[in-house]
Amino acid sequence: MVKAMQGKSPADRYSVMTSVKHFAAYGAVEGGKEYNTVDMSSQRLFNDYMPPYKAGLDAGSGAVMVALNSLNGTPATSDSWLLKDVLRDEWGFKGITVSDHGAIKELIKHGTAADPEDAVRVALKAGVDMSMADEYYSKYLPGLIKSGKVTMAELDDATRHVLNVKYDMGLFNDPYSHLGPKESDPVDTNAESRLHRKEAREVARESVVLLKNRLETLPLKKSGTIAVVGPLADSQRDVMGSWSAAGVANQSVTVLAGIQNAVGDGAKILYAKGANITNDKDIVDFLNLYEEAVKIDPRSPQAMIDEAVQAAKQADVVVAVVGESQGMAHEASSRTNITIPQSQRDLITALKATGKPLVLVLMNGRPLALVKEDQQADAILETWFAGTEGGNAIADVLFGDYNPSGKLPISFPRSVGQIPVYYSHLNTGRPYNPESQTNTPHVILTKRMARSIRLVTV
Structure with missing residues (x-):
């Protein structure tokens, strides 16, 4: 680099x-x-x-x-x-x-x-x-x-x-040399949002990680009816991510737009927001401290879920774009838990209940605990914050025009209680042995036992 x-x-x-x-x-x-x-x-x-x-x-x-x-x-x-x-x-x-x-x-x-x-x-x-x-x-x-x-x-x-x-840097020879040739004037500070779109799309789709694909849910067909739901499905700002320099939100491609571009007239697209990023007013106020970075739908959570469920019932497959807004993964945005916000988890549960194939497209800037979502989803794509061409790149993967080749650069814990999780742990004198609980630093409890025990010392 x-x-x-x-x-x-x-x-x-x-x-x-x-x-x-x-x-x-x-x-x-x-x-x-x-x-x-x-x-x-x-x-x-x-x-x-x-x-x-x-x-x-x-x-x-x-x-x-x-x-x-x-x-x-x-x-x-x-x-x-x-x-x-x-x-x-x-x-x-x-x-x-x-x-x-x-x-x-x-x-x-x-x-x-x-x-x-x-x-x-x-x-x-x-x-x-x-x-x-x-x-x-x-x-x-x-x-x-x-x-x-x-x-x-x-x-x-x-x-x-x-x-x-x-x-x-050659600034003593020509302090303006890095502004480009004279024929390029006036200087376009937002050029990167319009130029090099092909490269932006390529980088984005190379970063997509396929976490799960049950019963060959993916690739999707460019026909039939597809429900696209979720608070991040049509967000131009969030697909760019935080600290995106001079990126211009209105030049970015959302996941909804990318899917529409991919299928053209071959499939019917139904869209519903389904949930706000979070229903926690304090978090929303923090995210919107300097600008309205998160737009809140005034409808009740249930009304939004109902709309998404109706769309899902009419569809052959559901694509839910969920995770974190860019501000939730920004500087000074530490979180006490790393699950998807409850408003979106409720949406996912309702979508699962429809019985339709469910594809989760994740946007996030940190590892997420996805135990429940893994049980509910038929396919999961980790897309991070994919940039200005993110929607088109994600659609390329969803419909099989590009084979997802990304690998996770970080470990995803099942819960915050596992942290720190990393590959290079030193050996201990009593390493964990899943075949035996004798002389191990861990006590393995069944869910039934765990409910009856408040404190365990080891």
């Missing part, structure tokens, strides 16, 4: 400089809570978490964004061991380090800086070359230099790293 984005040189007109982020162990926060602390052994840190960062830098990435979290008690933004001893001295990194959004001023809340000026001192001395999204460096560095709390040598090091990156 680094080589593809940077090309032969980050100075090339159609290249960009990549940044490895968030350094380090940002994905290992306690309890899965965004921005939380990270506490782990050196063995796990360097064996499991550091190699991907190192690989990106070895491939030529020119920048590192520092993580917001603390690592073993020290905020990464003030961690000279991480940013100097490891990154610079051990790994030989020559590029630029930049703070995450507002991370320098957050050192005050971490308790490692007394005030904004002190936060700048701590961050620069730790090895943060550039401050993102605030004016703290320009505001406080002159005074810190004058007082001697920051040396000119330290400032020179940070400045040198910034200037080297600009030189590598």
